[in-house]
Amino acid sequence: MFRFMVIVSAAFCLAGSSRAQQADPQNQQETIQALRQEINELKARVAALEAGQTKTEASAEVPSPVQPANTAAISPEPFGFHRGIKLQGFGSVTYKASDANPPDLGASLGFRPGSAGNFAVGDIDLFLTSQFSLRTSVLSEVVFSEQSSGEFETDVERLLLKFDPGDYLKMSFGRFHTATSYYNSVFHHGLWLQTAADRPLVVEFSDHGGLLPSQAVGGSFTGRLPSGSMGLNYILEYGSAATIRPQITSPDAPEIEEHNSNEITAGVFLQPDWLPGLDVGGSFYHDHINPEGSNLHIAQAISSVHAVYNNSRFEFLNEAFLIQHKIEETGQTFNTPAFYTLISRKLGAQWRPYFRYQYTNAATGSPVFPDVGLRHGPSAGIRFDANDYVAIKAQYDRTFRRDLPDFNDALGQLAFRF
Amino acid sequence: MTISRKPGILSTVSLALLLLPACTLCQQERDEATGPEVVVMVNPANKIESISMGELRRIFSGEKHSWPGGLAIAAFVRAPGTRERDVLLARVLRISESEYKAHWIKQIYSGESQHEPLVLVSNGMQLEAVRAEKGGIALISAKDLHPGVKVLKVDGHLPGSPEYPLK
Numbered sequence: 001m002f003r004f005m006v007i008v009s010a011a012f013c014l015a016g017s018s019r020a021q022q023a024d025p026q027n028q029q030e031t032i033q034a035l036r037q038e039i040n041e042l043k044a045r046v047a048a049l050e051a052g053q054t055k056t057e058a059s060a061e062v063p064s065p066v067q068p069a070n071t072a073a074i075s076p077e078p079f080g081f082h083r084g085i086k087l088q089g090f091g092s093v094t095y096k097a098s099d100a101n102p103p104d105l106g107a108s109l110g111f112r113p114g115s116a117g118n119f120a121v122g123d124i125d126l127f128l129t130s131q132f133s134l135r136t137s138v139l140s141e142v143v144f145s146e147q148s149s150g151e152f153e154t155d156v157e158r159l160l161l162k163f164d165p166g167d168y169l170k171m172s173f174g175r176f177h178t179a180t181s182y183y184n185s186v187f188h189h190g191l192w193l194q195t196a197a198d199r200p201l202v203v204e205f206s207d208h209g210g211l212l213p214s215q216a217v218g219g220s221f222t223g224r225l226p227s228g229s230m231g232l233n234y235i236l237e238y239g240s241a242a243t244i245r246p247q248i249t250s251p252d253a254p255e256i257e258e259h260n261s262n263e264i265t266a267g268v269f270l271q272p273d274w275l276p277g278l279d280v281g282g283s284f285y286h287d288h289i290n291p292e293g294s295n296l297h298i299a300q301a302i303s304s305v306h307a308v309y310n311n312s313r314f315e316f317l318n319e320a321f322l323i324q325h326k327i328e329e330t331g332q333t334f335n336t337p338a339f340y341t342l343i344s345r346k347l348g349a350q351w352r353p354y355f356r357y358q359y360t361n362a363a364t365g366s367p368v369f370p371d372v373g374l375r376h377g378p379s380a381g382i383r384f385d386a387n388d389y390v391a392i393k394a395q396y397d398r399t400f401r402r403d404l405p406d407f408n409d410a411l412g413q414l415a416f417r418f
Numbered sequence: 419m420t421i422s423r424k425p426g427i428l429s430t431v432s433l434a435l436l437l438l439p440a441c442t443l444c445q446q447e448r449d450e451a452t453g454p455e456v457v458v459m460v461n462p463a464n465k466i467e468s469i470s471m472g473e474l475r476r477i478f479s480g481e482k483h484s485w486p487g488g489l490a491i492a493a494f495v496r497a498p499g500t501r502e503r504d505v506l507l508a509r510v511l512r513i514s515e516s517e518y519k520a521h522w523i524k525q526i527y528s529g530e531s532q533h534e535p536l537v538l539v540s541n542g543m544q545l546e547a548v549r550a551e552k553g554g555i556a557l558i559s560a561k562d563l564h565p566g567v568k569v570l571k572v573d574g575h576l577p578g579s580p581e582y583p584l585k
Contacts, residue, residue, distance in 0.1 A: 088523070127527060134490040137532045160529065166484040172529065186528055193524055229472060271481070273472030276512075312513040349514070388516050417523065 083131065090125040090190030092415040094197065100407035104249055104399075111148060121146050125157075125189040137162050139172075143189050145207070148251060155207070157189055157215065172220040179220075179235045179265050180212045180285045182306040182319055192415040195315060195383055197395040200340035200358040201248075201375070202321055209248040211323060211338065211360065211369060212302060213241040213285070216263055229273040233281075237265040241287060247371035249404070256291055258368070260300075263287035269306075277311040289325075294367050297328040315354075317342040325368050334363040336372070344383075352383040374402035381411075390416045455560045456505040456584045457577045459545075459567040463552045464489070468571035471583060474510050477555060479521060480531035485553055493535035494547045494556040502541070502557045505584055510557075557584070 097117035098104070111120050124144040131137045141158040160174040177184050183203040187194045204210030218239020225232040241260040247253045269281025282305040289298050306319040320339040326332070338361070344354035356379040362372035381395030397409040458469060464485060476482035477493055485491055496502040498515055507513055513521065522534040538544050541562040548554035549566045560577055563569065575582045 088527070129526065129532065131532050134492070134532075139529050158529075162529065162532070164483055164532075166488045167482055186524070188527060190527065193527065229470075273470070273476070276472075276475055312517045349516070385516075388519055 085128050085130045088127045088129075089418045090123075090127065090192050090416070091418070092122050092191045092413055093119060094122055094411055094413040095119050097410045098407060100399075100409070101405060102249065103251060104401075104407060122191065123189045124152075127190070135164050141188060160220075166223075168223040168225075170222050173218075175215060175217045176220050176237070176239070177214055178212070178216050178241065178263070178285065179237055179267050179283050180214070180302050181283075181304050181321070182269075182279065182281075182308060183317070184212065184214055185235075190415075190417065191413065192391055192417045195344050195352060195354050196342060196356055196379065196381060197393040197411045197413040197415075200342075200356065202338040202340060202358070202360050203319070206243045206245045209246055211245075211336065211362075211372065212321070213243040213258070213260060213263065213287070213300075215243075216241040218262070225268075231271040231273055233269050233271060235265070235267045235269075235283070237263070239263060243289075249371045249373075253371075256368070258289040258291055261288040275309075277309050279306070279308040279310070281306060288328075289368065291368055296367055298368065299326045299328060300324070300368075301326075313346045315342065315344045315352075323369075325366065327367065334366045334368070336360065336362045336366065336369060350385045352385070353381070354383065355380050373404070374400075376400055377406075389418065390414065454501065455577050455582065456502055456557050457560050457563065458570045458572055458584070459548050459556055459558055459563070460570060461548055461552045461554045462566070462568045464555075464568060466570065468574055471510065471573055474572070478506060478510055478535060480525040480534065483531070489553045491555060492547075492551040492553045494538050494544050494554060495535045496541070496544065496557070497537050497539050501559055502544075506557055509584055 095117065096111050098111075099116070111118060123146070126142045126144075128140040128142070129137060139158060139160045139162060140156070143155050143157045144152045145155055146152055156175060158175055158177060160172040160176055162170070162172045164170040177188060179185050181203045183199065187199070189205075191197070199205075199210070201209065202211050203214075205214045206212065207214075216237065216239035218237065220235070220237045220239075222233065222235040225234055239262065241258075241263045243258040243260055244255050245258075246255050263285060264287070265283055265285045267281060267283030269279055271279050282303070284304075285300075285302040287300050289300050290296065291298070301324045302321060303324075304319060304321045306317075308318065309316045318339070318341045321337065323336040323338070325334045325336075327334075338359060340356060340358040342354060342356040344352050346352045357377070358379070359376040360372060361374045361376075362369035364373070366372070377397060377399040379395055379397045381393055384392045386392060391414075393411070393413040393415060395409075395411040395413070397411070398406065399409070400406045458474065460466065465487070466485065473482065477491055478495070483491055495506060507515060507518055511518065511521075522531075525531045526533065536547070538547060538556075541558050544556045544558055545562075545564055545567060548556050569577065572583055573581075577584075
């Protein structure tokens with residue numbers, strides 16, 4: 001009995017150790033791979049040290065005149081720090097069919113007004129970054145933008161020297177996208193980055209027909225306020241906006257140049273730790289404008305609020321605006337309320353259907369938005385991420401307009417990064 | 419009496435030998451199911467002792483750039499397919515690999531961050547990086563820990579405790 005138990009125990013021990021050794025060949029392979037990697041790294045370091053020693057010995061053998069010490073000039077870079085320029089690009093090809101009559105420029109890029117359907121490249125976006133130190137960097141976004149005439153215009157959309165002393169203060173100086181809206185702060189010119197095929201009209205870039213002053217040159221200051229897990233942040237901007245927008249219902253009419261004075265924008269937003277992806281906040285923008293040809297001096301105030309929830313599967317964007325124009329000569333005030341909401345959910349790893357509703361109501365007789373009027377309507381679409389670089393989108397829009405016929409748009413888009 | 423006790427001791431030893439591989443198998447199966455515990459390490463010069471999951475998420479998603487006191491954070495991550503990377507994505511950030519890449523493109527493009535965390539191909543390199551950088555932080559399997567770094571509590575729990583979140 002005793003011998004039997006010993007034999008059984010030994011058999012179990014052997015079985016156990018054998019099981020342990022053969023448990024996971026993949027793990028073993030990974031371990032071997034990691035060890036080989038470390039050996040190679042160590043070999044490289046030894047070689048470097050030997051090379052340095054040989055050099056020291058060689059220089060020690062040959063007496064040389066006394067040289068000034070230059071140790072202060074050698075400042076080791078932070079681990080993994082790389083100097084140089086990093087370049088990233090975004091592009092798209094879009095087909096749009098529209099039955100708008102009279103022609104409507106809408107918020108689309110490069111489309112021929114009046115055409116039943118045509119292809120357009122839209123924006124070609126070159127995004128460059130360069131780091132001077134862990135806290136100082138340069139960011140630049142240069143866009144080649146297709147016009148409705150088919151020609152391309154070059155525009156420096158953003159050029160920023162950034163300095164981040166800490167989480168409580170981050171400074172940027174140069175040309176920036178204003179914080180007049182969440183959309184303008186988060187989504188820039190790369191259409192690959194956003195779910196829908198185009199931007200809602202109110203937050204479209206002003207040179208494409210949008211209503212907000214989307215760019216300014218000056219300083220931007222942002223950071224976190226002491227608020228614990230509430231994640232309260234602020235943003236302050238001071239600069240010069242230069243808004244020039246085409247008239248969307250009269251594409252052949254001259255563009256409206258607003259001749260903006262210096263602008264100031266202030267905003268706060270919450271990004272609480274207890275619900276990652278939630279962003280709730282608002283901003284206030286103020287400047288004075290003198291639209292070309294109107295001889296009017298207008299105080300412009302733009303208030304916005306947003307509530308956004310965005311996680312890996314679910315996206316829910318909501319933003320509302322009140323754009324107020326007060327004519328200083330007459331005291332007359334024109335209010336333009338606007339909002340958009342977008343909801344989308346990822347299905348599987350690649351599909352993302354979405355729905356959007358947008359509303360803009362420019363007052364009749366508005367000296368700044370004579371072309372906008374009331375327009376609202378739904379958009380429905382689907383985005384398919386073919387891989388990490390290419391997205392295919394299909395979108396249908398219906399737009400209702402005051403005193404003008406409703407119209408439909410259908411868009412197919414290939415958006416990519418490179 | 420002596421004769422009668424000898425088989426008793428041997429029986430006990432035999433039973434222990436019988437149970438030992440069985441326990442080893444159980445432990446191994448548990449490790450295969452959950453993987454080894456992952457700890458958060460920082461440079462010993464860093465004064466913090468504990469970090470919350472929210473802070474970890476903000477560090478590795480590029481929303482937090484400085485330690486208390488102003489020291490710049492240098493975050494390091496392992497390459498895809500490693501235990502540390504899996505824990506970072508599944509437990510801390512709760513996103514997939516492709517979502518992680520897309521997040522960092524957006525983060526850099528919006529100007530919120532200058533660069534994504536440096537990807538290192540081995541835990542040895544992670545140790546070296548965190549030792550070299552005063553603001554360094556990385557996740558590492560507990561079995562690969564070596565002296566020269568400081569291990570942080572996460573949400574107030576030390577590695578090994580039942581409530582420790584990075585298992």
